[in-house]
Amino acid sequence: MTKTALVFAALHGLLSPAAEAAFYLPGVAPVSYSTRKNVPLFVNKVTSTKTQLPYSYYDLPFCRPKHAKQTSENLGEVLEGDTIKSSLYELEMKVPDGCKILCKKNHNKADMRLFRSIIDDEYRIDWIVDGLPGAMRNEEYDYVTRGFPVGFVAPPAFEGGRKMHFLYNHVRIVLKYHEDAAAFNGARIVGFQIIPFSINHVWDRLEDFDEYTTTLSTCNEMNPAQNDPGNFQSVEESDEVVYSYDVKWVPSDITWAHRWDVYLKGNPDDEIHYFSIVNSLMIVLFLTGVVAMIMLRTLRKDITTYNEMQTLEEAQEESGWKLVHGDVFRAPQTSPMLLSVLAGTGVQIFMMALVAMGFAILGFLSPANRGGLLTAILLLFVFMGSFAGYYAARLYKLFGGKEWKRNTLLTATLFPSVVFVVFISLDFLLFYEGASTAVPFSTLCALILLWFGISLPLVLVGSYFGFKKDVFEVPVRTNQIARHVPEQMWYTHPLFAIALGGILPFGAVCIELFFIMSALWLHQIYYVFGFLMIVLFILIATCAEITIVMCYFQLCNEDYHWWWRSFLSSGSAAVYLFLYSVWYFISKLEITGAVSTAIYFGYMFVIALAFFLLTGCIGFWACFWFVRKIYGAIKVD
Secondary structure: OOOHHHHHHHHHHHHHHHHHOOOOOOOOOOOEEEEEEEEOOOEEEEEEEEOOOOEHHHHHHOOOOOOEEEEOHHHHHOOOOOOEEEEOOEEEOOEEEEEEEEEEEEOOHHHHHHHHHHHHHOEEEEEEEEEEEEEEEEEOOEEEEEOOEEEEEEEOOOOOOOOEEOOOOOEEEEEEEEOOOOOOOOOOEEEEEEEEEEOOOOEOOOOOOOOOOOOOOOOOOOOOOOOOOHHHOOOOEEEEEEEEEEEEEEEEEOOHHHHHHHHHOOOHHHHHHHHHHHHHHHHHHHHHHHHHHHHHHHHHHHHHHHHHHHHHHEEEEOHHHHHOOOOOOOOOOOOOOHHHHHHHHHHHHHHHHHHHHHHHOOOOOOOOOOOOOHHHHHHHHHHHHHHHHHHHHHHHHHHHOOOOHHHHHHHHHHHHHHHHHHHHHHHHHHHHHHOOOOOOOHHHHHHHHHHHHHHHHHHHHHHHHHHHHOOOOOOOOOOOOOOOOOOOOOOOOOOHHHHHHHHHHHHHHHHHHHHHHHHHHHHOOOOOOOHHHHHHHHHHHHHHHHHHHHHHHHOOOOOOOHHHHHHHHHHHHHHHHHHHHHHHHOOOOOOOOOOHHOOOOOOOOHHHHHHHHHHHHHHHHHHHHHHHHOOOOOOOO
16 A cells, blocks of 8 residues: 555545534434325525526426415525425325326416526526435436436437427436334435436326326326337427426435435545545645745754854844844835735634634534525624734734724725625626525625624724734834835746745645535535645645745845735735636636626635635734744844
8 A cells, every 4th residue: 555545544534524524413303204294395496507597496487386485594595595495296204106296387488488598508406305405316326416407408319400408397206214213203314316207298188187186198106207208398389288296215224314425425536536635735745844944944044143243244244134123024115004904804714714614524514504604604704803803903003003993994894895895796687687696685684784783893892902902022123214125136026926925825725626616616515624624724834834935035135025025925826716716617617698707707706805815814924923033033232
């Protein structure tokens, strides 16, 4: 066994329990059903990876009850466009049904045109039974994909080469259940599979059609439904369509605690994910060791040399970072308030990410808890506002700032305002398109209340304590007259240094980013929070070390303007992230339409902006610690 395989096996053993813990929400009690007890089937939404515009299930002309009841939804579910409502499907525990008629619909040309458009955009239907999403199984590779398609397009050779659209109007609902008389009464649902069929139903038209008494000749209890290429349900012309369904109950050895495993198995190619993460870990850890060794040896030699200088002549002949000790803590010339606001907001995002990751690893943000992750991120960002106010205030005070009210207000509103403007613009487009992700007015009011009712006061509290706190102690005094910065070489130019500084932090996360992007835009489930936590720690170390190295070389060239450059060096990783999103859009997605494209790049801009603040803040505070440390280690007269 190779070293790489050993490392992979060890990490897999350590992280698998953490990942599995994230599948299930602690405290959620399983539901046991007695025989013949009603099992409700809820319809949610139809989604497409091509348009990224989800619609409510009943926005399409499907069979619907007279008064469809909507379940209560959390903030995350509303923002994700979930519209979970009751349906006409009747399921009873362990009671099979064969070709039961749901309803008959007379679809006009407009309905059929809508169906054809939806089928062309590859929309999939999302159903829910006992908290489990409906899925289709790939028997060849033994994995499932959530939802099932609305219909399909026949190959060009079919029907003489004409493109034909067909509707899945019959579904076979396969429900797996687990029984354990020693542990609980009744049966628990542990699997929900859907097998769709397209059938142009036939019945005796001499009799009046009745959903309860009419017998279909195309499928019934004695003649199970099957796909017949000569009898598919076309949607090319106006037609009456009969919707029907089968119910099949299958006993299973799968326990309730492991019923999500099949959803999380994913595509077999995902195994590459683990090896890629291990390789990334090894490369970044190796670079970390090399950088740390170089920095420690070089710094120790520099500090020893400076401290052994005995005469003024020796000191004057020396060049390097010690010579700028009188200017290194001089406040930045450009927008010191803005820098303090960005650094404070970055701390807020960092704390939000850290706590959210902890909750995810403990299992509180499992896929079973719909909308839980997004709800947690929003609430944690709001509650971490005091960290932003505190650190922004302390840094602004170090810069000698006096406008503390403006500083506090900017800290509370700058980043949320940018996000809010983008969000409102995209919401207007979604509302225009009629998408279910268009946020209702009540939810919008709730978001504004969270912002101004909780986040803003917490920022004020943090800012109050930050300004009351003593100024950050710096080891050297700042000269009254600023030192002249010598002419720099091309490779020390700020733009070059900033562009170079973001490469390594982005490289630390680019592999994991691929799977996160797939979860966001290809509607897959992301669940390896154990690996993600390790990647976060690698990102922290990489941002800190690359910024410290860049800052050290800058100070050695007697350029003391490090404040902004330290933030932008690691923060430039966000530029690479956005460029990566452009590549991902072109090569991996099939998004069509101006609105869908605007939604993609709008949300990726917000993600890149948050990543900029996160990485920039890590680099800045690490660099601040480093500069205080090295100048505190030398003797300055």
